[in-house]
Amino acid sequence: MTDPLRDSHERWLVRALQVGLAVVAGYGLYRGETAVFVNGLVSLGVTFVPALVRRDLGISMDTSYVLVISVAVFVHAVGLLGPYRTLPWYDSVAHALSATVVAGAGYVTVKAVERNSERTTLPPEAEFVFILVFVMAFGVLWEIVEFGAELASAAVGGTAVLVQYGLDDIINDLLFNQVGALVVAGWDAARPEKAADEAAEAMDD
Numbered sequence: 001m002t003d004p005l006r007d008s009h010e011r012w013l014v015r016a017l018q019v020g021l022a023v024v025a026g027y028g029l030y031r032g033e034t035a036v037f038v039n040g041l042v043s044l045g046v047t048f049v050p051a052l053v054r055r056d057l058g059i060s061m062d063t064s065y066v067l068v069i070s071v072a073v074f075v076h077a078v079g080l081l082g083p084y085r086t087l088p089w090y091d092s093v094a095h096a097l098s099a100t101v102v103a104g105a106g107y108v109t110v111k112a113v114e115r116n117s118e119r120t121t122l123p124p125e126a127e128f129v130f131i132l133v134f135v136m137a138f139g140v141l142w143e144i145v146e147f148g149a150e151l152a153s154a155a156v157g158g159t160a161v162l163v164q165y166g167l168d169d170i171i172n173d174l175l176f177n178q179v180g181a182l183v184v185a186g187w188d189a190a191r192p193e194k195a196a197d198e199a200a201e202a203m204d205d
Helices: 004-031 034-046 049-057 063-079 090-115 124-156 167-186 193-204
Strands: none
Touching: 004 034, 004 063, 034 063, 049 063, 063 090, 090 124, 090 167, 090 193, 124 167
8 A cells, every 4th residue: 555645755856856857957058068958858858758658558657666767867867967977886876776767667568468468477586587687688778879879979070968988887887787677676665566567457458
């Protein structure tokens, strides 16, 4: 059973983070820092995805999970203001947080498929492995996107909105992605159960 008071507090925290992201985007626009502006704007847009999913697909996410999404994108956007360069641990924390969001999406996907297929029955161990592999695959795809963004910006002489800092950085990112994946795969409370239930119902309809 959900706690209405806690849900209300979490919604207010999400709104506060959205305001913060709008400020980050505005600061990037004012200073002419394209990467800060674009990442702040995109991150702000991501915080509205749960509402769109609820409206268009009828799938509601736990308020705690929505808050985690908002915190993850906020940490990323703020990192471009300096912490990514000045705090050695910041990038690792940002990737671990983001990975919990991706792992949650993987969990929702696998549970929705399992509950709507008589032939698919996954034991807890298989779900655990699926979440880890899902996050790893997404992490590799993200690193390819970052690499492509840098090549594209170099080709047109613009500012890269996504940056890689070498092979060590890539390995570190993938490692901490798995830290976030392990949290969701191994801890029941970190899983978006409400979204998984409603996704299964949506597929059944």
